[in-house]
Amino acid sequence: MNFDLSDEHHMFVSAIERFAAPIDVAARRRLRLSPAGYDRARWTQLADMGLIALAAGADAGGLGGSAVDLALVAQAIGAANAPDPLIELGILPALLLERGGAGAALEGVLAGTTIATLAWTERGQRYSLNATGMKADQNADGFALTGEKTMVPGALLADLFIVTADVGGATACFLVPKDAPGLCLRAYRLADGSIAGELTLARTPATARLALDNAGLAAMAADMRLYAAAEMVGLSQRLLDDTLAYVKQREQFGIAIGSFQALQHRLVDCYARQEQSRSMLYRAMLTDRADAATWHRAAAGAKAFIGENSNAIAREAVQMHGGMGITDELAIGHALKRVLVLDRLFGDADTALADYALAA
Amino acid sequence: MDMDFSSQDIAFRNEVRAFLQNNLTDRLRDGARRTPSVFVEPDIGMEWHRILYRQGWVAPHWPKEDGGTGWSPTQKFIFERECALAGAPALSILGLRLVGPVICAFGTPEQKARFLPRILSGDDYWCQGYSEPGSGSDLASLKTSARLEGGDYVINGSKIWTTHAHHADWIFALVRTDATVKKQAGITFLLVPMDQPGISVTPIPSMSGDHEVNAVFFTDARTSAENRIGAEGQGWSIAKFLLENERGGSCYAPRLLQSIGRLEQLAQTQPSGSGGMIGHDPRFRDRLARVRLEAEALEITELRILAELAKGRAPGPQTSLVKLLGSNIGQRIDTLRLELLGPDALQLPLERPLYGNEAPEPVGSEDAQTAMIQYLNNRAATIFGGSDEVQKNIIAKTVLGL
DSSP: OOOOOOHHHHHHHHHHHHHHTTOOHHHHHHHHHSTTSSOHHHHHHHHHTTTTGGGSOGGGTSOOOOHHHHHHHHHHHHHTTOOOOIIIIIIHHHHHHHHTTOHHHHHHHHHTSSOEEEEOOOGGGTTOOOOOSEEEEEETTEEEEEEEEEEETTTTTOSEEEEEEEETTEEEEEEEETTOTTEEEEEEEBTTSOEEEEEEEEEEEOSEEOSOOHHHHHHHHHHHHHHHHHHHHHHHHHHHHHHHHHHHHOEETTEEGGGOHHHHHHHHHHHHHHHHHHHHHHHHHTSOOSSHHHHHHHHHHHHHHHHHHHHHHHHHHHHHHTHHHHBSSSHHHHHHHHHHHHHTTTSOHHHHHHHHHHTO | OOOOOOHHHHHHHHHHHHHHHHHOOHHHHHHHHTOOSSSOOHHHHHHHHHHHHHHTOSOTTSOGGGTOOOOOHHHHHHHHHHHHHHTOOOOOHIIIIIIHHHHHHHOOHHHHHHHHHHHHHTOSOEEEEOOBTTBSSSGGGOOOEEEEETTEEEEEEEEESOTTTTTOSEEEEEEESOSSSOGGGGEEEEEEESSSTTEEEEEEOBTTSOOOEEEEEEEEEEEEGGGEESSTTOHHHHHHHHHHHHHSSSOSHHHHHHHHHHHHHHHTTSBOSSSSBGGGOHHHHHHHHHHHHHHHHHHHHHHHHHHHHHTTOOOOTHHHHHHHHHHHHHHHHHHHHHHHHGGGGGBOOOOSOSSSTTOOOOSSOHHHHHHHHHHHHGGGGGTTTSOHHHHHHHIIIIISOO
16 A cells, blocks of 8 residues: 655656746736636647646557546646646546547647537536537538537637537537537636636537447546546645645734634644545545446545535635635635636536435 | 514504615616625615615614614614615615714714715715734734824825725724824724825725725825814724624624525526426525524524614624624525526626626526625625624623633
């Protein structure tokens, strides 16, 4: 048994720390407030570091990173409070395109030259992966898609949409380039400053159908739950670290507020939550994937558990920072907002917890 | 023991309802509903303020001789509850609830004549200079100084978290006039005009994207010695009087119950994603029910305090209890609203205002458009006006005798 990071893991983590370091809160704020909510040149740098390629196997042109590698990368992104949508615009499409056999599209995604995003959320379906509001009809040329999606990540950055749609009662994935006929996008801002979109397709031709069924989608969701949980563990570590530093330095009534027992005990509770979250993350990322049901259940449980802990730590971090915690000028607020988004990615705490409980 | 209103109270309630029916316009209702910041924007708030002023109902909490309504505590409660039920904008408390009562209680006849009518009419908009960068929960350690020079106080220092300083004509400020005595004893309460070269206002952006609060810098700012309320060194006792008004006197439960009612309504129309509506999910339904119970209990707690006030007893540390409970229940409602509205509640528009013709189209629903902003802004509810920690210290010390 060994829970130490390997040399390679240390390398990933320090590479991300170096990459994220120049982005202080003010720079993060400017980046997030820009029209697309992010910067394409930065994305290219991220790709050049091999961080997207980590998500695909060597046979598919990737670096063949393991789930543990990817989880540690996601955690480092969180701990750095980095503004990079690596998990939703990097890892997610890479996993789908590789597993779905779309080699050509995958190449551009791994290189950072193509930004692809998954359009799966439907208003009526809440957090369910079942597509019912988007229909794919087969015709002589292939498939045409009609329907609506919401909360499509990175809407203004994406060159390629991977769209889930109903085909005869099953949910399948289709590729739709951003300039496809009948495609209409309405962009809006999310809590973490990223730009999402409402996507409407009207008899829009798909350029390909991925070789993925419902089970393939469920596997992708399990992966994404793990990486979202990992980023949240990083974010809550940052929130806790910043809060500990603050209460030691902030003086009221002539002494550091960290000397008040009322705060000390609550900070110990946060610390306990954080340790439990990290353990749960390790448990899920080290779970043997031979049995899909067992591994999906572990990912669902970890997401629910860590989401609750990270939110609780974020709320305490704001409270203990007082007025400063409410502003947009500290990492605290930015981290809290990112946690809120990640906590709902591929199911909120109730949804993930129910999946965990029902799979027992 | 009973918790019924008298027939006079019911007649009064009907009068208030009829007034709201006739005067609360759709524009005001819409502006109130779609303002997710802590304070309503002045264009909506002051329009409603002036309507209430013309009716003579703008200052229920003031003594009748100073322009108050002369209502009983029960009538004040009824008025607040009916306003909440009708979705009326919440008026800025800064003039009416904070500095107004201070001037009523501690001001000279000249000060009353000069300031009170303009607060009532809405001609003057006020902000509050209390917290400083180094003085939050430990307010008495404040450092902004004022020294008498001729007939003026000359003020240097800074204030922070100053809500609507960018709209304000006047600031009421706690300043240090004597640094040689016990910290509480050296504080003085001054009224200072905002429009002068010695004052600058810097916005502090909130994580919600709102601009509500500011830092205010005083560099040889001036105010006439005639604008001192009470004596030099009396500022701390005035401050405590004001903070009790800020914390108490107002009722949280009516607006909380109104918000809970809205969530109950939405829960019947919001799909759960697994067939049926979210309101039928026993886990969500139970959490919502639990919050309703808290708010229903708080309503009676508030009525019990009112009943005490009606007997002529002064509001005491119960105001801390109400503030503690009310702000926490509010935050639980905000969390439930995010859960209820699902993916749509992740939107965080930065455009303001969200009412009127220029407002951006909501994604999903108007409730979803403001849910995240409300959640983020209302994190402040357990911090401003004395944080939870401060309220608990007050209760532990003064109520529990610890």
